[in-house]
Amino acid sequence: MAAPAPKGRGRTDQNQPVISCRGVVKKFDGRTVLDGIDLDVMPGETMVIMGGSGCGKSTLLRLLIGAIRPDDGQILLFGRDIAKLSESELNDVRKKFGILFQSGALFNSMTLAENVALPLHEHTPLPAELIDIEVTIKLELVGLRQHADKFPAQISGGMKKRAGLARALALDPRLLFYDEPSAGLDPVTSAQIDQLIIDLSKKLGVTSVVVTHEMDSAFTIADRMAMLDKGRMLRADSRDWFDRLRKTPIEETANWPEDHRLIRQFLRGDAEGPITERRSLSEFHEELLGPATAPVAVPSVLPTRGH
Numbered sequence: 001m002a003a004p005a006p007k008g009r010g011r012t013d014q015n016q017p018v019i020s021c022r023g024v025v026k027k028f029d030g031r032t033v034l035d036g037i038d039l040d041v042m043p044g045e046t047m048v049i050m051g052g053s054g055c056g057k058s059t060l061l062r063l064l065i066g067a068i069r070p071d072d073g074q075i076l077l078f079g080r081d082i083a084k085l086s087e088s089e090l091n092d093v094r095k096k097f098g099i100l101f102q103s104g105a106l107f108n109s110m111t112l113a114e115n116v117a118l119p120l121h122e123h124t125p126l127p128a129e130l131i132d133i134e135v136t137i138k139l140e141l142v143g144l145r146q147h148a149d150k151f152p153a154q155i156s157g158g159m160k161k162r163a164g165l166a167r168a169l170a171l172d173p174r175l176l177f178y179d180e181p182s183a184g185l186d187p188v189t190s191a192q193i194d195q196l197i198i199d200l201s202k203k204l205g206v207t208s209v210v211v212t213h214e215m216d217s218a219f220t221i222a223d224r225m226a227m228l229d230k231g232r233m234l235r236a237d238s239r240d241w242f243d244r245l246r247k248t249p250i251e252e253t254a255n256w257p258e259d260h261r262l263i264r265q266f267l268r269g270d271a272e273g274p275i276t277e278r279r280s281l282s283e284f285h286e287e288l289l290g291p292a293t294a295p296v297a298v299p300s301v302l303p304t305r306g307h
Contacts, residue, residue: 016079018043018175018207019064024073026059033059035231037073043174046201046208048218051228052266052275058179060228061211065099065177066090078174095123097175098168102183104160106152112139112163113148119170138166141203142196158189162196169200176200178210182217194220215267219243227263234259242267 019041026034034056041047051057062068063075069083076082077093085093106115113135120131139145142162152160161181168176181197182190194217200206212218218225219239226236235241245260246267253261258274265273 016043017041017076018078019209020074020076021064022074024060024063024070024075026056026063026068027071033231034063034070037228037233039226039233039236041207041209043207044201044205045223046197046210046221048210048212048222048225049228050211050213050215050218050225050266052213054230055228056231057211057228061177061179061209064209065097066094095171096173097177098171098173099177100161100165100168100179100181102180104152104157104164106160106163106167108152111149111151112144112155112166115152115163116167116170119167123171134170138169139163141169141200142166156189158185158192161185161193165196165200169204173206175207175209178208178212180212180214181210182212182214190214190217191220193217197221215269227266229259229262234263 017040019039021037021039024034024037025032037056037060039047049057049060059068063070064077066077066082066085074081074083078096080089080093082090082093106112107118110118113132116135116138117131120126120134124131126134135148136145139148142165144159144162144166147155147159147163152163155163165176178197181193185193197208197210198221201208208221210218210221219242222239224236224238225242227234227242242263245264248264253264256264262274264270265275
């Protein structure tokens with residue numbers, strides 16, 4: 001299946017990627033969590049990063065925001081290799097992007113307006129009067145202007161997500177990261193968050209990277225999609241490419257590569273396929289007891305002291 005050219009809703013420059021990853025490797029305690037990840041995110045588009053639990057998508061997000069550094073490879077944000085930047089240089093780059101955390105991550109002791117104002121107080125020389133105006137604008141963008149004086153404990157989960165998004169927009173970022181924006185929300189509220197992501201892309205030309213395993217949301221908001229599996233990048237392509245894969249009848253997939261069949265199963269949520277086939281009894285035993293090893297020859301009399 002040929003990949004059509006991606007069409008970002010708010011794209012202004014198709015030539016230079018906002019994010020460029022090449023050969024990114026990340027290991028924890030000797031275990032490879034990401035293995036040679038290549039990915040480009042172009043200006044104005046919404047890139048959805050998806051995959052099952054433990055696939056490495058949250059680790060990739062942490063790398064992209066500079067929370068951790070890769071063990072190998074290159075991550076360029078706005079043309080700068082963030083793995084080589086000092087902490088102060090990295091903080092300058094961070095001012096160009098915003099993050100919507102899964103829980104909203106609001107400060108409970110602050111009103112919504114105070115939460116949104118915090119980045120402006122910390123990182124700009126604006127006087128209080130102008131900050132108040134900026135806060136009102138950002139809260140209006142997410143439909144919360146009339147709730148500015150409420151505390152997080154007084155609003156719903158969906159409103160907390162929108163307030164978190166208003167705070168992420170406080171410094172007028174060129175790039176937004178979303179960590180599971182639909183998690184824990186009812187279908188109607190989830191649809192509202194999806195529409196908000198689309199509207200912001202259209203109105204502000206913001207580039208968006210969305211980490212999710214919610215397929216209804218992914219196909220609603222994405223311009224392009226990338227799927228990870230066990231630390232590998234299986235495919236990064238247009239939404240249409242993934243949609244065609246998802247809709248292909250099972251009888252036409254017999255000769256497909258395993259990666260394509262795996263992606264199709266994930267997109268459809270099928271109970272049978274290569275994902276479930278590899279979850280064999282032997283793998284279950286390995287998870288419980290560790291990988292099986294060949295017998296090791298030992299002397300008939302063991303030393304009484306360890307080495």
